Amino acid sequence: MTAGFISKKVLGALVTLIFVVCFNFFLFRVVDADPVANLFRGKELSQSQRAELREEFGLNGSQGEQFVKYLGQTAQLNFGRSYSTNQPVWDEIKKKAGATIALVGIAAVLSAVIGIMLGIAAAWRRRTKADYGITAFTMGAYSMPEFWLGMLLLTFFAVKLGWFPVGGITDPDSSATGLAKLADQAHHMFLPALTLTLAYLGEYTIIMRSSLLDTMREDYLVLARAKGLRDVLVRNRHAVPNALLPVVALMAINFGFVLSGAIAVEAIFSWPGLGLATYEALKGPDLPMLQGLFLVFSASVILFNLIADILYAWLDPRVRTS
Amino acid sequence: MSGQVPLLSVRDLHVTYAAAERPVPAVRGVDIELEVGETLGLAGESGCGKSSLAGALLRLLPGGTEVTGEVLLDGEDVLTMKPGRLRAVRWTDLAIVFQGALHTLNPVQRVGDQIGEAIRLHSKGTSHAKVRERVGELLELVGLPARRARDYPHQLSGGQRQRVLIGLALACEPRLLIADEPTTALDVMVQAQVLRLLEDLQERFGLATIFITHDLSTLASVCRRLAVMYAGRIVEQGPSHDVFAAPTHPYTRALAGAFPVIGDQAFRMAPAGLPGDPPDPRHLPEGCPFHPRCPAAVETCSSVPVELWPAGPGRAAACIHAPGSPVPA
Amino acid sequence: MSALAEAPSARRIAWLRRRRAVAGAWRDYRRHLPGMVGLVILVLVVAMALAAPLLADEAGLKAINSTGNPTWASPSEFGPLGTDGLGRDVMTQFIWGSRISLLVGLAATILAMVIGSVVGITAGFFGGAVSAVLMRVTEWFLVIPFLPLAIVLAAILGPSVKNIILVIGITSWPSTTRLIQAQVLTLRERDYVDRSRALGASNWHLMSRHILPNVSPLILANTTLTVPIVILSEATLSFLGLGDPSNASWGKMLDDAFESGAVTLEAWWYFVPPGLGILLVVLAFTLVGQALEEILDPRLRDKHG
Ligand SMILES: Nc1ncnc2c1ncn2[C@@H]1O[C@H](COP(=O)(O)OP(=O)(O)OP(=O)(O)O)[C@@H](O)[C@H]1O
């Protein structure tokens, strides 16, 4: 893979990022001439409060001036202060990012791995009970709102059976450290991670199944069998690597979904990450926080797209060597 | 013929594909006998069942396909072999150069690895370096520099890929090679090169070969014996020069009479001078399946079934005009 | 004179051909089991939504009219589905909620389809710089994660059914655009478009007479596959508190259930029905969409089964 290819992709990602940053500006100012009035509808605001808020939002001065000022601040990761905590938005985000990265990371990896394996199993046993069962299961999981699944799991396994804590990331009464603390956190993470994994593996299964079915018609598999390879090896060495390519392309999109899904799921399990922060910022509404979160979510999806693009090119020699 | 068991002996082979509406009988009773080192040419129009026959010999046809009869390799029936034995026989006794070089190589694996995989599979424990060396030798054997082993299929031209496939087929030193239209997708110059290469290899290694094409003139120059297929059956066979120079079956005559430009796709579909289309295997005409297109057809052809009747020394033809035909024409 | 006489008959032939095609597609569809299952579920749910005024009194949605009811009554104690924390009948909420969920699902989909098709056809048809710009913008919108964007938009616009339709509609079009553009590109290569152009047909004529009829099956299948995504999006936005409080959808019901502590009270009867409703409708639309896709695009026929 050439350096030219990578720099082209990185440049593309940067342009997209700049677009999102600009879009964010217009979202809050052009779509709605007076976000202050709208966000605080129903609340009495004095003239001076209003002026103060307008200043805070950078709504004074001409649009051009506002835009330049906004760009400068964004470049310095200055997204203003959160209303609810009065801390800089960026500090709040940094503080909460870890919990979300852990949850979303684990769920994204698990849903991909399990989803792909189910897809392989279904395609390989096409038109058998296993195939129908897997397809029905994934269709069902795909059709549920993820937070509803979270509510069901929470009610049953945490409230009714008491196997898992009902929320949070650690037991507030516990003073455990080291491994014990990690185990406690894993215990807390189990249900939210399970919810996200189940909710998002369906896409992988469906795509992997259909991709593998396509691949299984390929002539090079007949050659592999003719060479004397066992069926399992024909599948693992020849069919799966080819069938995986379209799935890699899906990964970035799906990552965006898992990240979005984390908003409601973190709210349900009071998982103290960016999703819960979004949920709380919405109830405020805490506009600077929402803006900052929007940018962070978008930037991470863009980053993931970039990674997926490069991974795809690296996996497919036809792209890599051209 | 010597008293030994022949290398390959196919008896009454039938291949029937499972299809949505009705099954497709692609091969309908074929007998083939092949001695060690012998070459047989198999000709026929597109869709007459040549590839189906080749696939059946190693049980490579899609699941649900019904294959009956006997395929005896050294007297052992491939069709009833246990899976483990079958895998061992594949590529070491019988290897195939598949039709369509463009799609038969795995696009995400280096060609050297694809050749090496076969070597490693059949001689377990071969060292890495040994495998690499052998892959290099094979590539050079087919006229490619050894460093091409590191290339991916898309980095090779059509002719080079075909060479890789031939090298791959020779990887485990099989005793029988089936070359299924090894030159169809190639341009004229490259076709001639590949053919010469195959001829050369066959002589050097004493390889028995079944050579499949639609082009009778090529076969006549490369193979000692010829078999012509029509609608899933062999309709004429014999020593290739005799068959080519004086065909008995009107279908062979049509194939031989037309001197095609090599690689001419139009000819591939419909031999010159032959009206109509090749028959749909699901709806074969009564009597001789060739009679609707046959210039020499008589009334009985549409009702009397034909089979291979003697037609001169070492020859047979499935036509009521054949000298040995019991049916009065 | 003869040209005049010919024109209507040509159109009539085209019309007849299209009618035959539709009849043929329906014959195929009837044989498609998953598709029929989806269709039956849809018909039932739509019937329930339309008949809501006959099935349950709308007044029961207000807590003020439910003061006589017990609160958190389980199904065995009250009605078919029990009551919520304010004593409101869950069955009534479920029936009326289907209306909002379906309304938002269909309206937002139509909005997204119109935007997506217009942009896609324009980009595909004109090509060149127009296409480059449009498709670039489409790519950008594809990358922006949908939910955070929708959240921000909905937070700015405020919670109402109209706004939620708007928000989902203007965030869900890009994938349709990409699909349609690709299809139009292949259509443009066909001879008859060139021929019509040579005969002096205007761009508008070409687009409405040749391109649109040919992409409409694709749009139809894509629509059916977009509705379930939109319904899920609506549920999520409502759950996050962006739903219309005075017109509760199934998603809003789930929000209310969660906010009022139904989970800790194990009051499953409050949140199981709306979730199941969403699941069934989403599943049904997906099944119908896949069936349509297979029937309209025979290349896929082998794949889903
Ligand atoms: N998997 C399959 N399922 C159903 N029918 C098949 C299948 N494969 C081949 N056929 C049919 O079997 C018949 C013989 O096909 P085959 O590939 O053996 O022909 P061929 O002689 O090799 O032709 P060509 O010269 O084009 O390679 C054809 O009518 C073909 O349509």
Ligand SMILES: [Mg+2]
């Ligand atoms: Mg063939």
